[in-house]
Amino acid sequence: MLKRMLVAPDPGRLRLRNATRAVFGIGLAVTFSGLASHSLPAAVAGGLAALLALFTVTDARVRDQALTTSLLPLVGFPVLALATALHDYPLARDLAFLAVVCAGVYARRWGPRGHALGIFAFMAFFMAQFLHAVPGQLPELYTAVALSLVTSSTVRFGLWCYERRLPVPVVPALHGGSGLARTTTRQAIQATAAAAFALGVGQFLSADRWYWAVGTVWWIFVNTASRGETLVRGFRRVLGTVVGIAVGLLVAVPLHGDTALTAALVAVCVFGIFYTAAVSYSWMVFFVTVMAGLLYGLLGVLNPGLLVLRLAETGAGALGATLAVVLVLPVTLHATTDAWIQRALHCVHACTAEAAARLAGSPTADPAPRVTELEALLGRVRLSLAPLVHPLNPLRARKARARQVLVLLDLCAREVRGLAAVAADPDASHDARLDAACRRVESAVLALAQPRPVRTELLAAPAHAPHHHPGAEAALTHLHALEGVLAELAAPLHTSPRSPLVPA
Template identity: 60%
Template sequence: MKRMFVAPDPGLFRLRNATRAVLGIGLAVTVTALAGLPLTACLTGGLAALLALFTVTDPTVRGQAVTTALLPAAGLPVLALATAVQSQPPARDAAFLAVAFAGAWARRWGPRGNALGIYAFMTYFVVQFLRAGPDRLPVLAAAVLLALAAAALTRFVLWPLDRSCPPPAPPAERDVPGLRRVSLRLAWQTTAACAFALGTGQAVSADRWYWAVGAAWWIFVGTASRGETLVRGFRRVTGTVLGIGAGLPVALPVDGAPLPTALLAAACVFGVFYTAPLSYSWMMFFVTVLVGLLYGLVGLLDPGLFALRLAETAAGALGAALAVALVLPVTTHAATVDWIHRVLEGVRECAAQAGRRAAGDTAADPARAAAGLEPLLARARAALAPLLHPLNPLRARRARARRIMALLDECAVRVRALAGELAAAPAGPAGDARVAAACVRVEAAVEALLASAEPPPPAAAGPAPHPVLAQLHALEEALARLAGPLHAPPRAPLTAAHG
């Protein structure tokens, strides 16, 4: 936990984003309360604001504004549907699975589709939580609209954080047809997992079965392979267990008292936003404590509720595990190789931009290419997470994955340093020619790695090389060391020859 809160936070973005979330959600709840709406509507508004601030990740402020404006179009029809079928269990369950499929499939449209899909699914989910019928539709719709307006006001007017420090955009898929295929596969897997969770969850509890469906659906958000999904399910259960351990001594004594509940809920919201980019387990820890506080607020909290939440979460995780194993499975190896290659392509792009800059092209931007490498590196790390996990019994694969990740990190460090050196201390004419040649060698090394060939040996550094050349030489060496572990058979032991 200590490392979580001292992890690097460039520009204090996570700190500011989490603080803004607390303010935005607090404003949304306050506005809905001042409008005279009941407590359950205020809670619905708070969730709507949380989702608007959490899921909208378009790379531009304009894109974020458009996606935020579209949230009611995704949420209100689902709200009407969910309340209309609430008293008809067969129709309710079928509609829930249909919304789960559509919400997962919407990821084919990138960050905007992902945000709208999550919002639609969670709108249906909250109706199950409230057991709301058609008579409550006007109140809930009003709460959603007021809360989204408050969230938008906070994000774009009161604290326009994204204008000065935008979060890295999620990397796009390689091509639209590929994205369609991936999204459709994930949608079928997600729906199968939710169907299993729905049946198992209802067997465990006729009242809180929707927790299992929610757990199964969320486990698939941001995953692409069997291993990633299994690790995410494990982390969700782990975070839930930790949250129950903290929620019992925190939420039970508070027992819904308004002021301490509000303060502790604000702390949990901060924790969700602050830890989400770093740890799914710790994010779920704060979500679990928050759920306990909210149940106390509506007078439904008891110790058995925490145990029930754990059982339902386990049912959802089991559904996800079965789905990725049986429904159109994609191996961890295939997913990791793809993302490793995309990181290497990012390194090649940075070298190409640096070479153009050295050749006199002032429009070339190595710094931008280096920044674009960061989300690719994060996605590769997520893809490798199942192999890096301490519980992975395949020791040889774990050692190779650790070595590959370390070398990719080193490449990213060299790329960032290269961009910084070029910006701070451009070389003279003679140095430019050497830089251009070195950039060509880096590009050739990446091409060899992508073609599963041995990259050319790094050029000699020479005495006291220029700082830019020193970074390029170090990058060449890292790429050369990457060939061994990257091209070795998946189960081959790591040797000195593998770097």
């Protein structure tokens, strides 16, 4: 798992840039919050607000990111006030928390902005429990959060805004249907049911730290779209928590709240959270768990028993999420994976069309953004297929089929990247054969989109013609290879998922 994290591709070094910027932005936010309030809880609140703003705001355009960030206090401050006001009324507090969970998940239907606002609202309620905040602390908490958002935004949109120069892929969530057929509606109901279960079990385990179980439910449901994805994420969260607690016992407890060393290690954890989030959920949870232990050490309440309780609460939350996705309006894995694969295939066709237009001399055609979009879509396909390729999956036929789909889609991406690189050559000239090849790719994609297999005949690879431009020859080679890979995808996509694959 560590090797996978270290060798995972990082196009444009986006993960490295994002993680480094996060450490810088959050560090400044915590510093200014602490200087303004001289309060440790306020500094923690400010740091958490900055982390959430940098981590959860993922709109495609920079100005949309700035707008979403500016809206965070509008949802966070009222929720924070509500949580502190209900601190002494457990039943009302619990009902309000469940309502925030339901509304926060349902808000994902409005895309990245709804997703970010929902997370911030939930974490505002969670933060009030974490800090045991009371109404009298609201002024300093509001000041710290606002100052942190301004500081982190100055870093993100002013001092270090690499998004203006590098494409940042954003993949819209799957919605589909209306009412209970809509994924976000089903997930809102599932998450609320899971949170209710976790809340009850969590309070049985601890009257003071019960919110950990609810937090586990929330973060398991983030960025999942099917029953299988949620189950795998629950397993990975428990795994990351177990390893994080073990390291916390060895690192955080002996520090005894030493401010300088704790701050340095928290910075390492922040870097780890941002750097690993896109490639390994278990590692991200590991860094979150270690950071939480370090923060509890600063607050003076850390001990081995507290870390064991955290593990028990995490288990309660994971169990609640498992029961909810299995028993409450389950969203099947097959429907979700098929939808993501179809999106990726249509993006493959769009990439080839843009490349062909560029080679034909169009000044506006550019396949590069489509290639970036395809990479993001393939990330979602991998996430969706993760339950099937998981080592613990006993269904060998489905596992083999899922692995073959991933291999073939990666080959598609490789050919598309090569085609885009050829199209970027300003000297590459138009070749009449490119249009025909692109049409065959389009036909292959449409055939894969049919509910039944459609037989397509592959044309022979174009022979090299000396009078043609080398760029056109290279493009034709990529297109023909792409056509062949798309034809191979027909077998795993159009036969029963339970039947064994027949070797080609």
